[in-house]
Amino acid sequence: MATAPGRFDRNYFVFLESARRTLPPGTRGVALYAPGANESAYYLAAYEFAPLPVLLNPPAAPAGWISAAYGPAPRAGGALVRQLPGGSLFSPAPGRTGRAP
Amino acid sequence: MSPLASSFLETGIHLLTAAAAGFLAVRALHPPGRGRTAERIGWGIALGLSAIAASAYLATATGIEPRFWFPALLLAGIMLGYFFRTREGAPVPPEDSPARLRPLYALLVAAIAAGVVLYAARALIRPMWSIDFLAIWGLKGRSIFSSGGVPAWLSDSRLAGWSHPEYPLGLPLLYAGTAALLRTWDDHAMALLFPAFQIATLAVLYGWLRRRGTGRGIALCATALLALFEPLYSGFLTGMADVPLALTMLLLGVSLSDALDRTDRRAMARLALASVLASSVKNEGLFLAAVAAALALLSRTETDGGRRRRVALAAILPALLLTAATRASRGSPPLRDFDFGLLAPSRLGEFLSRAAETISVDLNIAGRAWIILPAIAVLLISGLAAPWAGRLLWLAAAALAVYLALPAFAVLGPQWLAETTLFRTSAALAPLAAAGIAGRLASRDAAAER
Numbered sequence A: 001m002a003t004a005p006g007r008f009d010r011n012y013f014v015f016l017e018s019a020r021r022t023l024p025p026g027t028r029g030v031a032l033y034a035p036g037a038n039e040s041a042y043y044l045a046a047y048e049f050a051p052l053p054v055l056l057n058p059p060a061a062p063a064g065w066i067s068a069a070y071g072p073a074p075r076a077g078g079a080l081v082r083q084l085p086g087g088s089l090f091s092p093a094p095g096r097t098g099r100a101p
Numbered sequence B: 001m002s003p004l005a006s007s008f009l010e011t012g013i014h015l016l017t018a019a020a021a022g023f024l025a026v027r028a029l030h031p032p033g034r035g036r037t038a039e040r041i042g043w044g045i046a047l048g049l050s051a052i053a054a055s056a057y058l059a060t061a062t063g064i065e066p067r068f069w070f071p072a073l074l075l076a077g078i079m080l081g082y083f084f085r086t087r088e089g090a091p092v093p094p095e096d097s098p099a100r101l102r103p104l105y106a107l108l109v110a111a112i113a114a115g116v117v118l119y120a121a122r123a124l125i126r127p128m129w130s131i132d133f134l135a136i137w138g139l140k141g142r143s144i145f146s147s148g149g150v151p152a153w154l155s156d157s158r159l160a161g162w163s164h165p166e167y168p169l170g171l172p173l174l175y176a177g178t179a180a181l182l183r184t185w186d187d188h189a190m191a192l193l194f195p196a197f198q199i200a201t202l203a204v205l206y207g208w209l210r211r212r213g214t215g216r217g218i219a220l221c222a223t224a225l226l227a228l229f230e231p232l233y234s235g236f237l238t239g240m241a242d243v244p245l246a247l248t249m250l251l252l253g254v255s256l257s258d259a260l261d262r263t264d265r266r267a268m269a270r271l272a273l274a275s276v277l278a279s280s281v282k283n284e285g286l287f288l289a290a291v292a293a294a295l296a297l298l299s300r301t302e303t304d305g306g307r308r309r310r311v312a313l314a315a316i317l318p319a320l321l322l323t324a325a326t327r328a329s330r331g332s333p334p335l336r337d338f339d340f341g342l343l344a345p346s347r348l349g350e351f352l353s354r355a356a357e358t359i360s361v362d363l364n365i366a367g368r369a370w371i372i373l374p375a376i377a378v379l380l381i382s383g384l385a386a387p388w389a390g391r392l393l394w395l396a397a398a399a400l401a402v403y404l405a406l407p408a409f410a411v412l413g414p415q416w417l418a419e420t421t422l423f424r425t426s427a428a429l430a431p432l433a434a435a436g437i438a439g440r441l442a443s444r445d446a447a448a449e450r
Helices: A010-021 A039-049 B003-028 B037-062 B066-083 B099-124 B131-147 B157-163 B170-182 B189-211 B216-227 B242-261 B267-281 B283-298 B305-330 B345-368 B372-382 B387-409 B414-427 B430-449
Strands: A029-033 A054-056 A065-070 A080-084 A087-090
Touching: A010 A039, A010 A065, A010 A080, A010 A087, A029 A039, A039 A054, A039 B131, A039 B157, B003 B037, B003 B066, B003 B170, B003 B189, B037 B066, B037 B131, B037 B170, B037 B189, B037 B242, B037 B267, B066 B170, B099 B189, B099 B216, B131 B157, B131 B170, B170 B189, B170 B242, B170 B267, B189 B216, B189 B242, B189 B430, B216 B430, B242 B267, B242 B283, B242 B305, B242 B387, B242 B414, B242 B430, B267 B283, B267 B305, B283 B305, B283 B387, B345 B387, B345 B414, B372 B430, B387 B414, B387 B430
Parallel strands: A029 A054, A029 A065
Antiparallel strands: A065 A087, A080 A087
């Protein structure tokens, strides 16, 4: 997928694939923090994390979800779960969990 | 053997098994015999792929794996084909292969083969990658495969409105079923489904034209042109619903024509099956089934009003039932891309402005097809009216009219919808158009011979 010309940057694809393979068991959804990500990048993330729902840059991750940050971690990130190539996985910050839409 | 080659091989074996079983099951729909093989191959592929999708559906409904349902369905299909086989049907016109034309026929067969090989290359060179595959068809297929059901969030317009919860699940179920047979989600090997769709379409087109009396040359020409029609058989559309929809719309059209002309007793069953297949792929399938029903009711060649109504029911009822069952289980998400409130009298001015913009955008896009459109016009004029072929052209024209008009209601504006969809959705009408035009040309030939 990453080799499709002009589609996505390879590092982003590697990050998503790494995150998908290392999601903690029981994860109910993924809050993706990727500043500047366009619709296509969002759809690729949703496809990669299927069957889990994905929200792009939500103000807060719903309970039971995990945060995947591409690039620098968001300031309000919770505990680091795993460092990944190009980003990291965080548990939602205490007091910062929202409701699933 | 590399993992990729191994995955392709395994996918190919599953698809061939499904198609072979479908070919045997088709005995219940088509009589055997010389001259009917191509059409039976096309229907057989369609039935085989439907069995894969149905196995995934049954798995979501029962919790029993698709790997159990798949052989069970194939076996059931083969038994149906055996016990309900039909031998009745109009004789196929004899072969017409004058020696002087044989090199031309060989050239056309080579062109068809080249079209298949070229599309296979475009489809298989990399994993399915188009945005609509990622956001809609692949996402849903992967979700069904990975979770063993249809996750509820896929019907939640707030979480997945962009993936069109209102679309039918036929293609995602086919992906999920294929992945279940492979025991893994392989979006590269599964692209093999698309050359299979193309081969089925070409086989039905050629076989039907020949069965309805079209000369070998015209039938081969139409099939070769379709095989080489890159706007439909492109790498971009591989993974999306347009290629399978093109096949199911053709099945619907040829079955409608057969049923109205009473070519054989199983024509009505084929029409009902095609109605289900078309409406399981995209919402347009339901619309086309409704148009087919209207054409049946308005038919002037069928004088028996009761028969016209039965054909109309066979065209629309299966599609309606499938759509109702889908809505009952998944709800009725809104058509979020469209704002039909524009039809309200208070918004007449806005609607007229959008209609004008839509006409302008449509003309602009049609201008890009400046080579194709005059050629189609010349071919249409060159032929003679033939109801058996004209019905397919009416189906294509009705769908085209909707595709041209819908941008006026697009929430993001006519320009956006027309630019992103008009070319590819219109391209999916090519098999219907090819069959209809070839039929008209065949009628001219027949008239000249008389």
